[in-house]
Amino acid sequence: MTPPKPASRPDKVSLWTYARLFRRDILSAQPERLYRAWMAEFRTPFFRSFLVNQPDLVAEILKVRPDDFPKSDRIGEGLRPLLGNSVFLTNGETWKRQRRIIDPAFEGGRLRDTFPAMWAAAEAAVARLQEGKVEIEALTSHVAADVIFRTLFSIPIDHEIAAQVFTRFRDYQRSQPILNLAAFIPLPRWMPRFHRRATRDAARDIRALIGRLVEQRQAEIAAGTAPDDLATKIMTTRDPVTGECFSGAEMVDQVAIFFLAGHETSASALGWAMYLLATHPEWQDRVAGEAAEMAPEFSAISRLRISRDVFREALRLYPPVPMMVRTASCPERFRDRDVPTGAQLVLSPWHLHRHARLWEDPDGFDPARWGTENGRTCQREAFLPFSAGARVCPGAGFAMVEGPLILSMLVRAFCFAAVEGREPVPVAHLTVRSREGIWLEVTRRG
Template identity: 30%
Template sequence: MRTPGPRLLQFIHGVRKRGFLDFIGTQWREHGDVFQVRIGRRTLLFAMHPDAVEHVSVSHRQNYDKRASYDSVRKYLIGDGLVTSSGELWRRQRKLMAPFFTPKGVQTYADLFIRDCARLVERWQELAAAGTEVEIAEEMTLITASIILKAMFSTETMESIHQMKDAVGTMIAFADTAMTGFYLPLWVPTTKNRRYLAAREMVHRSIAAVIAQRRATDESTWPDDLLSRLMKARDEETGQPMSEVLLRDESITTFFAGHETTARTMTFAWYALATNPKVTERLHEELDRVLGGRAPTADDLRRLPYALQVVKEVLRLYPAAPFYVRDAVAADKIAGFDVPAGAAVMLSPYYTHRHPQFWDDPEVFDPDRWTRERESARHGHAYHPFAAGPRICIGNNFSLLESHVLLVMLAQRFTPRLRPGYEPRWVMQGTLGLAGGLPMTIAAR
């Protein structure tokens, strides 16, 4: 059975005119929870219902993997890191790395989050005093890049942090372009190609140098960071460590996945608070009541549940990854519709999180959706900001804890305010973003 959906020319015209994110929303409302587009010989199938998320990610996951849809990211950005690897390699790497990212495992980084954010508090105090307008997305990208580089490599110098952030940003932009198919081979000396190659060389060289430096010293002297943990990890069956190439790929993957998405989440959190003053007032009340003006500790976080509810609601309404893909490795059916082998199935947190069958007033920002009672009563796959099933993002606990800390520490001291007359335009360019950025001024509380 064929799913309904737009014809190819209609799809191309709609995406160009309205943008991918908005156009797919109109097609969902017109065609329902499952629809398809034929692009040449390939089928692109969109599935918005939570049952489809469960089908692809859990009950029929053996029919789906990360294959052709991830070729550009694999080739130009993160190699065979955990985000793009598949089959036995993915299972082995996931098993090796999982202990580092459990809720208990990421608690070891809470003090790092607090220390780094304290530096940002000092910077924002200066910005508040000067009344300077800032690009809030850049502020959040810099703090999350700093945190993940320190957690990964114990990198401390701001020069190194800026260099790595900018280089990986260049690689991400190139991989996004490559996914569209409109790019020239790397041997063509275009400005974009040269910039990408220089960025990749810088990133690969820097990681190789850190690994070599550690190899040259006694293991007992290595810092207790993620790279050291990966270098010390051994396969349970073979006793073998990760290869140098895999160490590099997993390092790039951790940096890429560990800073960009959290930076987006925090950017969108400031937008949400600026446009929902009652939520901001209630958040401030919790922070003032629990902390009484003092700096938080890691132990305070469990006594700040509303702040975490705000983070979860940001992830619902503004998920950093509004779509993700699973490639069908065998023929299947979703909601009675045929899925041929080789089809790309697009699952959408952005639209599943807005499904009116599972969310009351889905466009309303309401952290009270995340009380224990309401959360437990919900469909288990109506919410999947980090994907779902065995391939759920391994860094979800790290990201949630980091976002919780950043929100608590910054909202305790500051109230970012939108530029007068600002109107958001949500777009998808790999990840969710705001066209034109998010200009804000930082006001001290």
């Protein structure tokens, strides 16, 4: 069974039609030809953009010369009410300083320290799940948020403030498209950003709640009673260049992106992984068999090879962040095309992961591909679920422990089957989700 794709749009539409499609769902706005193109150019009255799929050019932008291609401010306009000046949106020296403080918290040894919290969150998810028809994205959102709060602040999702953040984030996710008007029309700084009122209100509430957690942790650090979790590690790490720590306001920005990146993206990937297993029962049985003897020890993660390949395949087919945009800071020439200063360079995991000239059976679900020569080559050159190069997600290793672990524990306890007539349709707002949720039939595994 081939996993569902969104419908492609016609190759020629007006700018305003395209903007409307892009605002509603960036996936169905994409023409079929882009799944074969190495590079494509789009011109509007306000800017020029280039979709880049050629692997060596993607590497040039992300790995070889990242400072020449900073993150585009256009995409950040839609997320700034929640994320402020977080590491996800900044560039240059500000971004480098932020990464110098954040990166040590996600080094290899810290994954072992966070594993018990991940296991506890997964156990809680198994205990909550009931038999019957279940909208599985609600479950994956809940468990991913639980993991973030347990590992970041040592509190479970049913903690008063954590529960409020989770609830308001669901409101934010439903009201916030990935792009707003400023993505299409350059607006002066003094002009309003046209964020929806519901988006602004939810972002304000979330940041206020996060601020309370940060203030409490600052007091615990000062008193010497703070737990040794990710929040404490980040808040007590000094920039080796300046000797400064994050201020409270800066920490609110960073926690906001940790929650968005660590919760929203993991929930997306887990939801699609569950659906793929539900529609491929032979792989579901293999995951369950592998997980049968799993013990609550960090070393167990290295033995979850099948689950890891399934999760990786879900990230390929449904990358949570479907597109990344960079800006050309100087004139370039790519594939005999002039790329002017200020042009937008779109790097699209959604297209790259399904590119017909790179992958064997690009639209098929095949976790075994990662052991083939084609799969290994494409993993190096055409697989960007966490970006790549200097701006690779610092939580990539975290996600590759969390995802296979939760997947294995759920499948060990339950069987999942697709619900007839409820095939999910992928759409993208903050991340790639299903338009009307992912509905699965859940029965307890005998």
